[in-house]
Amino acid sequence: MTTQKIAIIGGGVIGLAVARALALQGxxxxxxxxxxxxAGTSSTTFAWVNSNGKQPLSYHQLNALSMEEHVKLQLTQPNGLRWLETCGTWEWAAEGEAQQRLLQRATSLQSLGYPAREVTPDQLQREIPELRRKTVSGAVWHFPTESVLHPALYLARLWSEARAHGVILQQHQAIQRIAEQADGVTLHLENGEQWQGDRVVVATGRWANQLLNTLDVDLALLDTSKPNAVACSFLARTAPQPLSLGANLIAPQLNVRPDGGGRLLLQALELDDLADPAAPPSTQSAIAEQFRERYQSLFADAGELQIEKIVVGQRARPADGLPAIGYVTSEQRVYVAVTHSGITLSPLIGRLVAEELVQDHASDLLADFRPQRLMGRSAGDFAPIKRNFPAAQ
Structure with a gap:
């Protein structure tokens, strides 16, 4: 049997996970x-591994199974490198309606077998001594199986294993167009060269249509080039702070997670309407001052917040919020893998996509996420994505 030749376009978590899984299959x-x-979205993300309120049920299941896949992958890390920290999430909500939504979400997750427990503010303060007790309102929920991930270290794990199994990396190589034939596919590179093989996987996230359009294929994806709180988010990275935080904290005014070496990664979702990818704010801006004020209101004796950089993360997001995974052409030579929650979903999607490509057998887990529902439509054809809980960001 002739060895299949497959090209992956896009070196983020999805592309690397697919490349690794395909290489493991020869x-x-x-x-x-x-x-x-x-270089893209994979490095500008809050990197919270969860399935906390994701709907419909098939999407929740995909995320929950991928959480387990992450844990298995970390357990097989050969050199002790920790890119996944299953530290859990602590969360509370601000006012009555938001508290009721949190309660409904947590109890719904419990009914699905997703670990969630209600804790007291005193229990939370023992975990985070610097927390200002007066900022905690209503019930506090703990989701113990959720993780934070360090993207650069995770990418290193995926790439080191892919490379060890023969994956060839062509960096700084732009693709001009894709051409499909009955017996294969050709990539035309901007430097004039060509690659020919059996199949290609487009895993370029928010840039997917740039290549798919060369095949007269267009997917309904959100526009991330302008301010849009569903598509764009501020991420503030700090210098090392004297804060006793070893878990993910989702608070009404600020999301805070450890980012290695005492550094923190911060989000303030209420500010994201102002997040303009073309104009990331400076560390002396009004946005930076908002982060400082929110930090000081949340923590006492945790240092004056030292922000090193604020970036605007741009999410890869199909217009209905769900993944787009599958073939997009009649000859089934071109396959797309574009999704929000790529950090959470990547290890499972990598394996499932590789199995579909190698075994020519459609995965039941991916049945609800085929790209055909998005083809030839615009984002305006879909109901606006509602961001009424933190993991929907």
């Missing part, structure tokens, strides 16, 4: 990346 894989590994 496929000859070439990975094309226009910039460098992790």
């Amino acid at each position: 496929v000859q894989v070439t990975l094309f990346e226009q910039q460098h590994i992790g």
